[in-house]
Amino acid sequence: MKFAKKYTTYMMGMEAELPAVGIKRLKRMLKKCRSHEGAAASPADSAGRCPGHCSVCDGSFFPSLLNEMSAVVGCFNEKAKKLLELHLASGFKKYTMWLTTKGDKSHGKLIQQGKDLVTYAIINAVAMRKILKKYDKA
Template identity: 90%
Template sequence: MKFAKKYATYMKGMEAELPAVGLKRLKKMLKKCRSHDGAAAGSPAAADRCPGHCSVCDGSFFPSLLNEMSAVVGCFNEKAKKLLELHLASGFKKYAMWFTSKGDESHGKLIQQGKDLVTYAIINAVAMRKILKKYDKIHYSKQGQEFKAQAQSLHIEILQSPWLCELMAFYMNLRRSKKNKAAIELFSDCSLIFDDDRPTLSCNLFDSMHVDISLTCSICLDTVFDPVSLSCGHIFCYLCCCSAASVTIVDGLKSANHKSKCPLCRQQGVFPDAVHLDELNMLLSHSCPEYWEKRTQSERVERVRLAKEHWESQCRAFLGI
């Protein structure tokens, strides 16, 4: 079965109607463009391709795809955040959230919703990749790849969403529980792999769809501890992030200057909207307990030292010393 048919079948099978990439409509746009150029050139060979900057496509193809991907990512982030908040909530807050959802969020249903959301994210990412590849093939251009880079800077690349990583960790945490053996059957292709002590969160869906997320901090070159995901999608340790953003742990990343850049991609303004990856933190703490205990102790000492330095500096400033 071709991907377009597989994609259409999957989206029709969703319980709730969710935003999608209009593959069929976008392909028709490209087909019209190809036939238009072929008629103008009067050559069968020219009918297969059209030149790089095409007004027929560019005026409608990219704006349409941009709107659709924005809707898909927005929907995914909202639903994933709500699901994970319910799972991580405790005490009265959890009961209040359960009550407001009318009590229909059973454990098994939460598992299924999470699985559906991860599948939804990955299949839409593949759909975007394939339609952009087709655009470049027809136009002899690299505009499709340029659009993908633009999508990353606009934070509408769904594979960069911190909630995708959190949902994958969510499943691994459920698998760890003896009470949740059903999670293994529902999502057996999600795994945490250690290669030379470097962890990677890996997920396989539909045979050809594969996602790998490195869990090594690019600043300290160690396994991420108290991980946070910047709005550009890169994951670092919280202390490393604070150091890179030139902020104290007391003030936090929200106080970071909007001109501060990601240490990896050099994109500006990515620190204030950073997301704490609590599910991932939980997963790593149980997957490598000895390392985690040692790292926890060293981090505690470092945080006390940094907090002490901060407040001593504030006192000196207040006293005018």
């Protein structure tokens, strides 16, 4: 199974709706860039790379990638902050936080949420590396 399919399956399996990287859409952008620039490539540009500045890469690919990764990082930071606040709270603050969450945040559940969050970060980092590798090939 290809990574894009695994990534999509993983993101669909998540309980909460979390931001994700649109790998397929970004790959299509790169393919469009290659086909557009590949037809007009000069003999000096034997690698088929975009000569100079490419409007597709500079104008739509990178801003789109930046927006998606910013959403992923923001979501990760928010969830990590909540977990840390719950885990590191002490005294009266810990008591009120446990009451407001209705006691469903046992130690085991907190650990599992932390593991899920780390997995979410890792799979999005791999997705970012893969799409940037595709960009380097283009």
